[in-house]
Amino acid sequence: MNKVQDAVVDMYEQLPVPYGLVRFGVAPDHPEVKNCQDTFEEAAKSPRFNYIGNVSVGHDVELVKMKPHYDAILFSYGASEDKKLGIPGEELAGVYSAREFVGWYNGLPQFQHLAPELAVGNEAVVIGQGNVALDVARILLTPVDKLRHTDMTEQALQTLSQSKIDHVKVVGRRGPLQVAFSVKEVRELMQIDDVAFHTIPSLTSINPKTLPRIQKRITEVLQKGSKSQSQKTRRSWGLEFFKAPQSMHASDSTHLSSVTFTNQAFAPDADPLSTSASVVPTSEMTTMPASVAFRSVGYKSVAIPGLSELGVPFDTKLGIIPNDPYGRVMAPSAGPGSLTAGHIPGLYCAGWVKRGPTGVIASTMTDAFTSADAIVEDWETGVSFLNSRQGENASTGLGWDGVRSEVEGKGVRPLNWEDWKTIDAKEKGKGERIGKTREKFASVEEMLKALDR
Numbered sequence: 347m348n349k350v351q352d353a354v355v356d357m358y359e360q361l362p363v364p365y366g367l368v369r370f371g372v373a374p375d376h377p378e379v380k381n382c383q384d385t386f387e388e389a390a391k392s393p394r395f396n397y398i399g400n401v402s403v404g405h406d407v408e409l410v411k412m413k414p415h416y417d418a419i420l421f422s423y424g425a426s427e428d429k430k431l432g433i434p435g436e437e438l439a440g441v442y443s444a445r446e447f448v449g450w451y452n453g454l455p456q457f458q459h460l461a462p463e464l465a466v467g468n469e470a471v472v473i474g475q476g477n478v479a480l481d482v483a484r485i486l487l488t489p490v491d492k493l494r495h496t497d498m499t500e501q502a503l504q505t506l507s508q509s510k511i512d513h514v515k516v517v518g519r520r521g522p523l524q525v526a527f528s529v530k531e532v533r534e535l536m537q538i539d540d541v542a543f544h545t546i547p548s549l550t551s552i553n554p555k556t557l558p559r560i561q562k563r564i565t566e567v568l569q570k571g572s573k574s575q576s577q578k579t580r581r582s583w584g585l586e587f588f589k590a591p592q593s594m595h596a597s598d599s600t601h602l603s604s605v606t607f608t609n610q611a612f613a614p615d616a617d618p619l620s621t622s623a624s625v626v627p628t629s630e631m632t633t634m635p636a637s638v639a640f641r642s643v644g645y646k647s648v649a650i651p652g653l654s655e656l657g658v659p660f661d662t663k664l665g666i667i668p669n670d671p672y673g674r675v676m677a678p679s680a681g682p683g684s685l686t687a688g689h690i691p692g693l694y695c696a697g698w699v700k701r702g703p704t705g706v707i708a709s710t711m712t713d714a715f716t717s718a719d720a721i722v723e724d725w726e727t728g729v730s731f732l733n734s735r736q737g738e739n740a741s742t743g744l745g746w747d748g749v750r751s752e753v754e755g756k757g758v759r760p761l762n763w764e765d766w767k768t769i770d771a772k773e774k775g776k777g778e779r780i781g782k783t784r785e786k787f788a789s790v791e792e793m794l795k796a797l798d799r
């Protein structure tokens with residue numbers, strides 16, 4: 347909007363409330379991370395920005411019906427699914443995806459009925475060694491009183507206060523130098539009051555000074571360990587390396603009781619110091635007792651309905667919309683070469699659906715700026731857009747005004763930014779009354795009802 351003076355931007359969001367994973371993914375005890383919402387607030391002040399909440403693109407309005415009214419459509423709808431392990435027992439009670447657990451404690455309407463069974467036993471296994479896995483471990487181990495002032499839902503606080511989980515194992519397929527989590531996240535776990543870290547004997551022989559910067563810092567934190575010692579605490583956690591999940595088992599045929607892993611070793615040609623070192627299975631197995639397990643092996647984007655009608659190919663293997671690195675959506679025929687070769691006019695993407703489900707907010711924002719710059723550059727250089735004919739722009743130019751009747755005709759109630767601010771104020775008010783930053787509405791119905799009271 348800043349770079350094209352008369353550009354109008356309509357932002358569609360399937361939920362009544364904005365912010366995606368910043369609201370429903372980022373951990374409640376990391377409020378400072380959510381400051382990026384201020385950037386949204388700034389953009390929303392512009393009269394040329396329209397927030398259209400509670401409208402699911404592809405469901406509440408077909409993409410082909412939107413197309414005539416816009417010059418460009420940018421897809422940045424994130425990653426709404428997660429990768430499965432594909433092992434026997436994965437469907438047992440007590441096995442959750444990190445995505446649903448995180449969504450549950452953050453108030454994502456879709457997962458408010460999850461009711462994770464945290465009081466069945468005291469051992470939890472988290473499969474995966476990225477930052478989301480450490481978020482799950484930290485939330486399980488943090489004394490619940492430390493979370494009460496955050497915007498974690500009351501329902502989640504109640505369940506966590508009755509949790510019997512005392513030991514969490516965070517398990518990865520590769521070694522300590524191949525972990526995907528960051529130093530800040532692991533350091534935080536080491537600092538939790540009365541939670542001990544089980545030291546890793548194999549790490550003591552590594553000289554961190556010989557390692558690249560990030561691995562060096564992580565190794566130093568792991569070697570230093572936790573501020574609490576395991577003999578003195580009830581709660582503890584540990585990292586388990588070189589273990590690939592093989593099967594999950596139940597003691598009573600329905601509820602998880604253990605997870606079996608195939609032990610792994612570095613491949614013969616692998617460099618153990620490389621972050622991309624590959625591993626191969628050995629003939630040995632390890633079984634860990636667990637009353638709950640969380641798979642945290644990555645989120646996954648899927649195609650929204652109607653993409654193919656616009657000629658958009660979805661790469662189901664990578665879980666992305668194929669694009670040049672600048673966010674221009676590429677047609678299947680596109681080969682390597684000039685920037686706009688194969689670009690489907692007027693279609694762009696950004697965020698996790700562009701790059702795959704990796705990267706923090708800062709990198710996602712930088713990448714979104716790149717996509718926005720590509721639109722500006724194309725606009726300024728006269729490249730074809732969605733409805734261009736012979737260089738003429740033939741879009742109706744109506745934007746949301748052209749789409750609204752379609753949406754409302756389906757009985758959907760679209761929300762604008764003012765509506766969101768009303769919900770926001772009510773959530774903050776509810777939170778304030780019980781000493782929290784916010785108490786989120788747990789369902790779409792409650793969010794909409796809040797507008798009528």
Ligand SMILES: Cc1cc2nc3c(=O)[nH]c(=O)nc-3n(C[C@H](O)[C@H](O)[C@H](O)COP(=O)(O)OP(=O)(O)OC[C@H]3O[C@@H](n4cnc5c(N)ncnc54)[C@H](O)[C@@H]3O)c2cc1C
Binds near residue numbers: 358424
């Ligand atoms: C558990 C977790 C914790 C994280 N913690 C941190 C952290 O502490 N620090 C950090 O920097 N980064 C963190 N990240 C990463 C950060 O959240 C992402 O980099 C960023 O949110 C990705 O942005 P996105 O726009 O691609 O996707 P999202 O944030 O998921 O936004 C996509 C939006 O599209 C909407 N949508 C989906 N489908 C449709 C549709 N059909 N129609 C309309 N709207 C639709 C969704 O509702 C959502 O609001 C975390 C990620 C996760 C999963």
